[in-house]
Amino acid sequence: MAYPAEQIEELRPYCKKVSALTEGGGVFLHLEELRLPEECEPAVCDGLLRPLAGPDGYPSQLYFSRQVKLPYGRNWNVINARICEKNWFAFSWKRTSGTSRLVGILREHLAALTQKS
Amino acid sequence: MESREGEVDIFEHSQRGQDVPDGLAYRVRIDGEGFRIETRHPTGEQLLQTVHKRPCAFELIAEFVHHKNDVVEPKEQVDLRQKGLKGFITAHREIVTIFINSDPYQIERGQRTVAEILAKVGQSPEGYDLFEEKNGPPMPVSPDRPVHIHGCEIFHTQPRSGGSS
Numbered sequence A: 001m002a003y004p005a006e007q008i009e010e011l012r013p014y015c016k017k018v019s020a021l022t023e024g025g026g027v028f029l030h031l032e033e034l035r036l037p038e039e040c041e042p043a044v045c046d047g048l049l050r051p052l053a054g055p056d057g058y059p060s061q062l063y064f065s066r067q068v069k070l071p072y073g074r075n076w077n078v079i080n081a082r083i084c085e086k087n088w089f090a091f092s093w094k095r096t097s098g099t100s101r102l103v104g105i106l107r108e109h110l111a112a113l114t115q116k117s
Numbered sequence B: 001m002e003s004r005e006g007e008v009d010i011f012e013h014s015q016r017g018q019d020v021p022d023g024l025a026y027r028v029r030i031d032g033e034g035f036r037i038e039t040r041h042p043t044g045e046q047l048l049q050t051v052h053k054r055p056c057a058f059e060l061i062a063e064f065v066h067h068k069n070d071v072v073e074p075k076e077q078v079d080l081r082q083k084g085l086k087g088f089i090t091a092h093r094e095i096v097t098i099f100i101n102s103d104p105y106q107i108e109r110g111q112r113t114v115a116e117i118l119a120k121v122g123q124s125p126e127g128y129d130l131f132e133e134k135n136g137p138p139m140p141v142s143p144d145r146p147v148h149i150h151g152c153e154i155f156h157t158q159p160r161s162g163g164s165s
Helices: A005-013 A101-110 B011-016 B045-051 B116-120
Strands: A016-021 A026-035 A044-050 A061-064 A078-083 A086-090 B006-008 B025-030 B035-039 B058-064 B068-072 B085-092 B095-100 B103-108 B110-111 B130-132 B138-141 B147-149 B155-161
Touching: A005 A016, A026 A086, A044 A101, A044 B103, A061 A078, A061 A101, A078 B147, A086 B116, A101 B110, A101 B130, A101 B138, A101 B155, B006 B011, B011 B025, B025 B045, B035 B045, B103 B110, B116 B130, B138 B155
Parallel strands: B006 B025, B025 B085, B095 B155
Antiparallel strands: A016 A026, A026 A044, A044 A061, A061 A086, A078 A086, B025 B035, B058 B068, B058 B085, B095 B103, B110 B147, B130 B138, B130 B155
8 A cells, every 4th residue: 555645755854764665465664763752762763654553453553673761661562573674662552543644643653652651 | 424335333323322324234233243234124023033033032122322222023113213223132032932733822931831832722731742843843742841932932732642552
């Protein structure tokens, strides 16, 4: 599934490069050098956005190239998952909004990095 | 008393108690530094821009001889030939303007909470996330951390969604 060019364009300010990757029939957006919120360490790491529902039951997922240090504890339930030839990390977070716009999905996942619960 | 390619120095005329003659441009002191202004009637905003400041964070004050000061509003035009005008100073506003979802709102400068900022648009941290555009794309602001407001900050809000599962 291809995403509209204008929606991909909206992601570009958040990272150095956006590219689409596919694996197992799913489409992922590789966000190279993704900017993270101020309280996170590191400030930048690679991200992998899966905008649609997957076998994990989440309506979307944002994977990180490393386990990010966050202001609040999170249940990092994805450790070194091998996706698109790279290892990825993710914490348990379920989006409940119905937004399908890529930048909206990304912002919700980024906001989850700074929230208490 | 013209110099520098037809510039009239308004400070020098004010010190001599003289009327300011018409000129191609005017030498105007802002915060003690001289600038060339090429119109007789600049607005407050134009003068602030000259010193790379914006009315959402700073106000402009006209200084006259005999210690008389007047605040110049951003859209107000100043007559640089008015007698006694020495120049201008800038001052950080106490009540500054911030932008939320593209609309301007007034708020007190200093440490503010996310709840105070969201309240300006009738929202709360329970229902909305706050994002700030600062040297890049809008990034989330932690609802539990104070936000330092200087003026001119740009915020966006988005309905809050999701939680740990």
